[in-house]
Amino acid sequence: MSKKVLLIAGDGIGPEISVEAKRVLDIINQQFDLGIEYDEALLGGAAIDATGVPLPDETLAKAKACDAILFGAIGGPKWDNIDRDIRPEKGLLGLRSGLELFGNLRPAILYPQLADASSLKPEVVSGLDILIVRELTGGIYFGEPRGIRTLENGEREGYNTYKYNETEIRRIAKVAFEAAKKRGGKLCSVDKANVLEATVLWREIVQDMAKDYPEVELSHMYVDNAAMQLVRAPKQFDVIVTGNLFGDILSDAAAMLTGSIGMLPSASLDKNGRGMYEPCHGSAPDIAGQGKANPLAMVLSAAMMLRYSLNATAAADAIEVAVGKVLDQGYRTPDIHTEGMKLVSTSEMGDALVAALTE
Numbered sequence: 001m002s003k004k005v006l007l008i009a010g011d012g013i014g015p016e017i018s019v020e021a022k023r024v025l026d027i028i029n030q031q032f033d034l035g036i037e038y039d040e041a042l043l044g045g046a047a048i049d050a051t052g053v054p055l056p057d058e059t060l061a062k063a064k065a066c067d068a069i070l071f072g073a074i075g076g077p078k079w080d081n082i083d084r085d086i087r088p089e090k091g092l093l094g095l096r097s098g099l100e101l102f103g104n105l106r107p108a109i110l111y112p113q114l115a116d117a118s119s120l121k122p123e124v125v126s127g128l129d130i131l132i133v134r135e136l137t138g139g140i141y142f143g144e145p146r147g148i149r150t151l152e153n154g155e156r157e158g159y160n161t162y163k164y165n166e167t168e169i170r171r172i173a174k175v176a177f178e179a180a181k182k183r184g185g186k187l188c189s190v191d192k193a194n195v196l197e198a199t200v201l202w203r204e205i206v207q208d209m210a211k212d213y214p215e216v217e218l219s220h221m222y223v224d225n226a227a228m229q230l231v232r233a234p235k236q237f238d239v240i241v242t243g244n245l246f247g248d249i250l251s252d253a254a255a256m257l258t259g260s261i262g263m264l265p266s267a268s269l270d271k272n273g274r275g276m277y278e279p280c281h282g283s284a285p286d287i288a289g290q291g292k293a294n295p296l297a298m299v300l301s302a303a304m305m306l307r308y309s310l311n312a313t314a315a316a317d318a319i320e321v322a323v324g325k326v327l328d329q330g331y332r333t334p335d336i337h338t339e340g341m342k343l344v345s346t347s348e349m350g351d352a353l354v355a356a357l358t359e
């Protein structure tokens with residue numbers, strides 16, 4: 001039976017890493033007879049340039065019609081000064097929200113070959129395997145009212161609203177409890193319940209749900225401490241569940257424990273497990289077009305897509321094994337390069353993956 005994957009390359013390094021992810025998927029598609037068919041769509045800056053809006057109706061319609069979406073990255077300085085309602089990022093947020101992709105899984109796993117590339121000492125990170133479960137369609141990212149207004153004294157004020165309702169908290173907490181049950185049995189809920197009412201409710205609901213998961217050891221931590229603990233002793237964590245903004249920040253910090261943001265994939269799932277798969281990093285304008293981007297976060301996102309949305313576990317395993325193999329062989333893009341290793345470009349990393357999958 002055929003499966004339809006929507007490819008959205010995006011901006012900056014998005015197209016460069018998408019090419020390599022597609023090369024890998026093409027081989028896997030053949031080897032495992034997956035019947036994947038592709039469609040393509042525009043999002044972000046590329047969509048603004050072509051259509052005037054960051055999320056064209058056609059893209060949303062295609063996204064709703066496919067089995068899974070594989071996405072690169074959007075944004076860049078070219079679109080930084082346009083009307084804030086049509087910025088590239090609005091396109092991505094609109095797609096996440098339009099598809100109700102509330103459950104964002106960001107696994108921070110250290111490949112043992114990259115222990116030297118981690119920002120932390122090898123002994124602090126060896127064996128690291130954390131899952132950050134980030135709420136993706138609510139919180140301060142979407143809360144209304146929001147805007148920039150002029151006050152009576154003529155001064156302008158920017159404002160946003162941080163809120164979470166019970167349904168939103170319960171559904172993301174359920175994703176996290178279920179994940180913790182299948183993994184190491186530990187869940188840490190990260191909030192700012194000492195200050196923010198929205199997270200007082202968050203903590204109360206998560207605590208209440210714990211009675212349905214006696215096998216999961218639940219703890220709570222304030223986000224400032226969590227940021228510190230992540231870089232002090234990250235292996236104390238198994239699954240972290242948190243809101244949209246905190247999850248955004250903590251996952252970039254966690255990325256550096258694995259060696260680079262170029263190593264962190266993600267899955268964004270709806271209530272039926274249908275999803276969009278994308279690296280956690282952005283369009284990296286500082287290195288775009290130079291062959292320096294690490295394609296592995298996107299390749300690993302493709303593996304997550306096979307595992308979670310396309311029911312192709314063996315194919316996902318094969319990609320992850322190939323990533324391990326090219327790292328064993330010493331191939332390193334600049335972001336993960338350490339002394340004695342083979343410095344390669346984005347496409348040479350793709351070549352190495354192709355060789356690992358076919359030889």
Ligand SMILES: NC(=O)c1ccc[n+]([C@@H]2O[C@H](COP(=O)([O-])OP(=O)(O)OC[C@H]3O[C@@H](n4cnc5c(N)ncnc54)[C@H](O)[C@@H]3O)[C@@H](O)[C@H]2O)c1
Nearest residue numbers: 073074075076261262280281282283284286287293294335
């Ligand atoms: N999901 C997304 O599409 C997404 C995510 C984050 C940021 N953005 C957008 O990307 C643009 C740039 O944002 P930023 O600079 O804050 O974050 P960024 O993640 O694009 O880059 C941060 C740093 O990490 C490096 N980096 C990122 N990905 C890399 C990779 N695969 N290989 C090697 N190095 C990599 C970059 O070179 C840069 O030095 C902004 O417009 C932002 O809104 C998009």
Ligand SMILES: CC(C)[C@H](C(=O)O)[C@@H](O)C(=O)O
Nearest residue numbers: 075089092093248280281282
């Ligand atoms: C580009 C931006 C809207 C996005 C976010 O904040 O969610 C990004 O930083 C991410 O982590 O996916």
Ligand SMILES: [Mg+2]
Nearest residue numbers: 248249252280
């Ligand atoms: Mg981010």
